[in-house]
Amino acid sequence: MKLIHKLEPIWWMLFGGGGFVAAFFLPGLIISVLLLGPSELMSTGLSYPRAHALAASPVGRIFLIAVITLVLWHCAHHLRHFMLDLFGHAVAPIAAYGAYALALAGTIATVQAVLAL
């Protein structure tokens, strides 16, 4: 836990940054892609050539990496504190290492996937 505690300001900044990104973009992405994605409404907008062009553009790549990774780090930090609220001090190390490991794995996978576009 020493290392975790030493880096607390970093976790918090990732949490705050992710929070802003999530509030700015996440509901919009959930509505436009995850909910309306398969519908007729988005059939041209999210058709493969257009979606690929949008995502593979420099702005698109930065946007995707920023949104997905920051939201993951945000959620990891929040999850860590949520676990403490639910299960108490005893789970502190598992909650911290588990949550941040998940976010780190997600970050690597995201960067990989975006670079492979």
Place this chain on the structure above:
Amino acid sequence: MAETKLYKLEVLRFRPETDKQPVFETYEVPCMDDWVVLDALNAIKDDIDPTLSHRWSCRMGVCGSCGMLVNGRPVLTCAAFVRNYTGTIRVEPLSNFPIVRDLVVDLESFIDKIKSVKPWIIRKLEKDLSEGEYRQSPAQLEEFKQYSMCINCALCYAACPVLASEPEFLGPAAIALAHRYNLDSRDEGNAERFSSLNAGDGLWGCSYANECSQVCPKHVDPAMAIQQAKLTDALQFVHVLPKKSFT
């Protein structure tokens, strides 16, 4: 004698010599219309059960010693009018603190945390008396004045859900006080406080329930102090801000 009305008070009792765990005891107390819960407790002690133990002193929201849970919410009992409650009034000792006896809690951890942030003005070099006082403009005073209104009543510690699971968390009042001195133009102790704010859970345990600010009888807004302290601390951590950036 003015008219009285009968109120039912459910008080949590803990007598370490006989009770294994705290138990509720019910009292029927004739209260006058302008009585506060503290008056009712004093009436119990005076007329009904002299063994009841509770802390109080000033009766006017300044000393900060009569904080208890009334119907589950942390309040100063000297400011909680009985007429504002309907039905039975439940009085319990502050949550998140071990109970010494009845409504008296063990505040040692609270005092230790307050002390750990060095809540006094730290100077690298004390000025000689002949050089006069440390001057401060009204604008500089305004920077931190709000956070200096704390009366150490510990209501914020009783309301904080983080302290329930992380007893090592520094807690609202201590962090607000540290922030108050860090913001003081006369102070140079920011670097020293930085290390206690960052020890273990320190400042970072806060997950922003905001209850500390909601229950604070002095409107100190510790939650705001914690967030600002976090931001300052984080920027200092990555060297965007120097350790002493407030003068």
Place this chain on the structure above:
Amino acid sequence: MSAAHAKVEKTPTAPARKPSGFPLGWYRYRNYTIFAATCIPMGVAAFELLAGVRALGGGEEAWNAWLQSLAAGPMRALNIVCLLFALYFAFRFGWVGRKIAAGRIGPIPKPPAPMPILGVAPLGGFVTLWLILFVILGGFV
């Protein structure tokens, strides 16, 4: 060291009690707990988007298959839950964030205003951004 400073034996105490009504018993704690719980559906949504990016990298067929998988009933239900939590998050974050954004504040402020009033103002800005995103992704311009 004088006798007065000698270590005093601690009196026996009853253990500390949890705040009354935490985590779900009282509405303000409940609001906080729901806010904390938003991390799970929002994390799920982020991982779903990650799966989408991977599908996009896998070619047209993989992309279309991924889009179609979103149309399934359970996925739809899951995503609606994610949306509700993400909306609640944005709502409360707008209220929470003001205290960080306020920086070093001077005058003694009024007691914190109730959440709905302060949460709504930033939400207006958020909604505008979500709409812009919708227009761009839908190719409506």
